[in-house]
Amino acid sequence: MQIAPSKTLEFHAKISEFVRSGRKIISLGLGEAECGTPRHIVDAGIKALNEGRTKYSSSAGLLELREKIAEKLFNDNNIDAKSNEIVVTPGAKNALYLSCLSLLNDGDEVVLIRPCYVSNYPIVKLANSNTVIKEVDLIKPEFELDLDAIEKSINSRTKLLFLNTPHNPTGKMIRQYEFDFLVDLLQKYPKLHILSDEVYERIITGSCKHLSLASNQNISERVITVNGFSKAYFMTGWRVGYLHSKSKYLISKAVKIQQHINTNTAVFVQMAALAALNGDQNVYLNYIEQLKERKMIYEDFLNTNNYLTGSSYEGGYFTFIDISKTRLDGDEFATRLLEEKGVAVVPGVVFGEKYTDFFRLSFVNTTELFEDGLYRISNFVKEL
Ligand SMILES: Cc1ncc(COP(=O)(O)O)c(C=O)c1O
Structure with a gap:
């Protein structure tokens, strides 16, 4: 391929x-902040190394980190998250890939909304080269979701739709009416999942409120939320992110795949991520x-x-x-x-x-x- x-x-x-x-x-x-990783996060990584946190961890990630992420998802995103619904990954990019590897089978259809993050298309194809990708454009000049075109692109074979808010490359955030539309869509199409990439959720420069799709409990079973530490905590090179899903099937599959391709995210890096969530916001x-x-x-x-x-x-x-x-x-x-x-x-x-x-x-x-x-x-x- x-x-x-x-x-x-x-x-x-x-x-x-x-x-x-x-x-x-x-x-x-590029999307890499000019400032370096904050001192307390670097120190936590160094401390973990000095304390010999250099061994394997559970493939899902350290329990204390997953518990903290679950708390963060609950407090910040209104997502009813539990530690066993989270997989810590080497970066959000890897979480997108693991989600696709876990979900996609031959002949499944995926909807990408263009313009989109540069790795989305290759990630789908790498996960399953026989996936059919349908592309739908945002509406110019303000790049809202084209609800009609999205609906037309979905059928009973559509497995996954990619969502990214705040959005790379347009800087747009989804509105409540777009959120409601996506909830309805998931209810209409029982096979459909949405992969919600929220890596920029904390970087908000306008008055719009960040909306996390998985906060709607009627459809949360079929929303995978992806996030990471690269953007919010200036940790691009550390490679740490995570996915959250309420589907036991998806989490168990993602963990099994991680066991074979990554084993785990480096433990001292996970300790630094924990310090980021615990530390000064x-x-x-x-x-x-x-x-x-x-x-x-x-x-x-x-x-x-x-x-x-x-x-x-x-x-x-x-x-x-x-x-x-x-x-x-x-x-x-x-x-x-x-x-x-x-x-x-x-x-x-x-x-x-x-x-x-x-x-x-x-x-x-x-x-x-x-x-x-x-x-x-x-x-x-x-x-x-
Ligand atoms: C929309 C989007 N998703 C995911 C990523 C990857 O983030 P990470 O560094 O955590 O892999 C990026 C990085 O630029 C991005 O812009």
């Missing part, structure tokens, strides 16, 4: 090459204040730029910018912007073949560099 490399990581490699050649680059490309609150400042800069940037239109920045790390008025396609725009102005953004086509007229803008660089980057983008567009 042919699997394309991760285009965002490929782009990262291209930027690294530029940096090695001595050029100064402002990266508004201001680390991310402070960061969100900075993102809100950048949001104001972004809104000014759009207001003063006639050639670009962008999605509203409600949450997560990104927005999606329409460049059709510049008459460049996303690839050319991103390449020339990098070469001529030293600013890195990711071409929209990475998130869906149709999105040739877009680029993804990341908000995770210092506010000073973010502002400078937008200033350079404005100049680049003016000079075209």
Whole structure:
């Protein structure tokens, strides 16, 4: 089976090459916060290593961590979660993959909503290459769910629909009417599951409230909630995330698969994740204040730029910018912007073949560099 490399990581490699050649680059490309992991989390990892927490753990993850995650899901997400409904994984990406491996059989259909996270399509195909993938677009320019198109794409063979809120790459969050629609959909189609990727749930920059689909108890049996520590606690390189499901079948299958492919998430990393959940939650609150400042800069940037239109920045790390008025396609725009102005953004086509007229803008660089980057983008567009 042919699997394309991760285009965002490929782009990262291209930027690294530029940096090695001595050029100064402002990266508004990747989803990795500019600040490092908070001290107390690092210390917890080191302490665990010093205490010899270097052995295998249960494949589902340390009980104390799963208990804490269950408490967090209950308190923050209104999900009636228990420790035995959770599997700790090496990153949320791995939790998405384990969920697909556990659920998908030959001939099952999966609905992906485009644009979407770059790894969703390869994850489905790697989990089961005989899965039929149907793609439904969000409604431009504000990228709401297209309820009619979603409903039309579902039939009795549809096993899984991917949901991501706050959304990568558009920065949108689902609304109550979209939530209600998805609940109804699950009730209409008894075979359907929803994989709800909520890795950006704490990164909210607008007034919209994060909604977790599994909080609705009528359908919670068929919602798999995926989350992680990369975004909320600046722990991208630690590789720790989790999935929650109320289906005993799914959890037992995911644990068995994990026994064979990962054994477990590194124990000292799980201890650091536990410290993140137990520790000071201001680390991310402070960061969100900075993102809100950048949001104001972004809104000014759009207001003063006639050639670009962008999605509203409600949450997560990104927005999606329409460049059709510049008459460049996303690839050319991103390449020339990098070469001529030293600013890195990711071409929209990475998130869906149709999105040739877009680029993804990341908000995770210092506010000073973010502002400078937008200033350079404005100049680049003016000079075209
Ligand atoms: C929507 C989405 N889901 C999952 C992930 C993967 O997160 P992790 O680092 O926990 O594997 C990312 C990372 O960028 C993401 O944007």
